[in-house]
Amino acid sequence: MFGKLIHKKSFGLAIVLFVFFLILPLFVSRFYIYIFALIFVTGLLATSLNIVLGYGGMFQFHHSVFYGVGAYGFVLMLTKTDLSPLFAFIVGPIVAALISLIMGLICIRLTKLYFGMLQLALGSLIWATVFRWYSFTGGDNGIHGIPLPSIISSTSGAYYFTLIITAICLIFMYLIVNSPFGSVFQAIRDNPERSEAIGVNVKRHQLIGLMIAGFFAGVAGILFVTVEGSVFPDMMFWTFSLEILIMCLLGGWFTFLGPMFGAAIIVSLRTFVGIYTEYWTLILGIVLMLLIFFLPEGVLGYFVERFKPHDKAVLSGEK
Amino acid sequence: MEFASNITLSALFQQVLVGLSKTTILFIVASGLSLILGVLRIPNVAHGSLYMIGAFLTYTIAMFLGGGSTGFWLALILAPIGVGLVSIIIERGLFCHLYEREHLILLLFTFAFTLVFGDLVKLVWGSDYRSISAPEIFQGSFSVMGLPFPRYNLFLLFIGPLVALGLWLLANKTKIGKISRAAAVDREMVGAVGINVSWVFCFVFVIGCVLAGLGGALVAPTQNITQGMDHTIIIEAFLIVIIGGLGNMWGAVLGALIFGLTDSIGILVWPQFAIVFPYTAVVIVLVFFPRGLLKSTW
Numbered sequence: 001m002f003g004k005l006i007h008k009k010s011f012g013l014a015i016v017l018f019v020f021f022l023i024l025p026l027f028v029s030r031f032y033i034y035i036f037a038l039i040f041v042t043g044l045l046a047t048s049l050n051i052v053l054g055y056g057g058m059f060q061f062h063h064s065v066f067y068g069v070g071a072y073g074f075v076l077m078l079t080k081t082d083l084s085p086l087f088a089f090i091v092g093p094i095v096a097a098l099i100s101l102i103m104g105l106i107c108i109r110l111t112k113l114y115f116g117m118l119q120l121a122l123g124s125l126i127w128a129t130v131f132r133w134y135s136f137t138g139g140d141n142g143i144h145g146i147p148l149p150s151i152i153s154s155t156s157g158a159y160y161f162t163l164i165i166t167a168i169c170l171i172f173m174y175l176i177v178n179s180p181f182g183s184v185f186q187a188i189r190d191n192p193e194r195s196e197a198i199g200v201n202v203k204r205h206q207l208i209g210l211m212i213a214g215f216f217a218g219v220a221g222i223l224f225v226t227v228e229g230s231v232f233p234d235m236m237f238w239t240f241s242l243e244i245l246i247m248c249l250l251g252g253w254f255t256f257l258g259p260m261f262g263a264a265i266i267v268s269l270r271t272f273v274g275i276y277t278e279y280w281t282l283i284l285g286i287v288l289m290l291l292i293f294f295l296p297e298g299v300l301g302y303f304v305e306r307f308k309p310h311d312k313a314v315l316s317g318e319k
Numbered sequence: 320m321e322f323a324s325n326i327t328l329s330a331l332f333q334q335v336l337v338g339l340s341k342t343t344i345l346f347i348v349a350s351g352l353s354l355i356l357g358v359l360r361i362p363n364v365a366h367g368s369l370y371m372i373g374a375f376l377t378y379t380i381a382m383f384l385g386g387g388s389t390g391f392w393l394a395l396i397l398a399p400i401g402v403g404l405v406s407i408i409i410e411r412g413l414f415c416h417l418y419e420r421e422h423l424i425l426l427l428f429t430f431a432f433t434l435v436f437g438d439l440v441k442l443v444w445g446s447d448y449r450s451i452s453a454p455e456i457f458q459g460s461f462s463v464m465g466l467p468f469p470r471y472n473l474f475l476l477f478i479g480p481l482v483a484l485g486l487w488l489l490a491n492k493t494k495i496g497k498i499s500r501a502a503a504v505d506r507e508m509v510g511a512v513g514i515n516v517s518w519v520f521c522f523v524f525v526i527g528c529v530l531a532g533l534g535g536a537l538v539a540p541t542q543n544i545t546q547g548m549d550h551t552i553i554i555e556a557f558l559i560v561i562i563g564g565l566g567n568m569w570g571a572v573l574g575a576l577i578f579g580l581t582d583s584i585g586i587l588v589w590p591q592f593a594i595v596f597p598y599t600a601v602v603i604v605l606v607f608f609p610r611g612l613l614k615s616t617w
Contacts, residue, residue: 133592
């Protein structure tokens, strides 16, 4: 079964990469460890968005809401209850998946731009509530100094935790998009009417897809808290959602690892260009414009198309 | 907290008036956005940036002309024109090559403009707060049932319907307006009868952006002109357009009314959560009317 699913070459590459990242903290400074952890978190978030965006063809405009909900669910369980931290780890993503289901039930009646806009409205409602509810969520200040379990509270502890969870989540997501469910999901993207006609329950598949994406975004939210040690409402503001969309576009949303790649580009750009100039978003904006004009398939998508034409045909369907 | 502690009839009336003047700004910005969405089908996120640029330009022009009343009135005319010039450049330079692309790509492309404009504004004007005062005749306030109401807001209450009337006349009584409405429904057909659709689109885009600039110019005396005002207004404008119906001008009026009034009444009822009221109203409307209250041009 796995032989069919995973190319031997890319499987080997994945192992090498994983081992590389495992031993990386021995060689680089704490600052770089932190940046890499941030890349994993953001990459996981972008990959989870790409499940519904690239594979499902749904305009998920406000994905960062689930990221924020997962993070806040986790933090509030840790700070407001006396339950075991393990419980908080489970609650975060599940709450994110539930919110995703509820928002999905409302939005799913619409498609494309209308779907995205309605989601933007619902997500903004959640953002506004979190932003103003000082007594519960800390309002616009957020919550800082979160009592994390000691094993993941150090920089390298958080790094290893993030690396391992991200790797596990990526494997799960890879299996999902290559499962029969994933194939049906992509068929719906390419032609919802025809899928409906051959007896596929389009709405149910889309709802499940949304829940999966919400769940993994929630996991990313938890990882963000372990890396950063705080939560704040800006992580679910709509501009951040569009930034995640940019990551998917930048890496290429017809490839599985494209969003991860895009996240790495954006996080590094923000960090390293940010050192030299405070106008890094100006550069990001110009990069994005050039990208849309010249590389609509994304950076990784471009290379996949260039060097492996048969793979591209499989990944992007009939596009 | 202070839930519903100070609601009196006069306070309610005052808040409704304040809400209506906010509605004016929201309507002017949202109608421009709606126009671009309806005719060009571009979800123009950069609309909020143009609004911000309009506000900053108003400040600069008014200060350049001495900061008095004449300065403000001239700025009110010149700032939207300046924004219009910027929009001609970006439309002819970039957007006109992208009309056939997917909505998502267009959305991200306009978001790229938001990023660029945001930083350009920071470069030109710095990150300090700016504020200008209203012209002398509209300074101060008069009393409405015992509570103060700024004179400038009264001016806004007159401007709103005026802009709506102007837009209605433009769309229904002029040739270019009729062509634009036709292009919104079927752009190939309009092209087939020998009209240069590209220039029609440019015209509509510029009108929409001028409205954003006008909104920014009008709002300048009522609040601090600052970075980040683009992010707030654009999400509000988008929600208004959605609940009103894409591309429908009366929808923008209705949506702005719903948003502005729930916002100002929210401030009265529950100040801490005032921001939640309009969003809740939007969600309630969309649960029952997913495609907006009025017919969209899509």
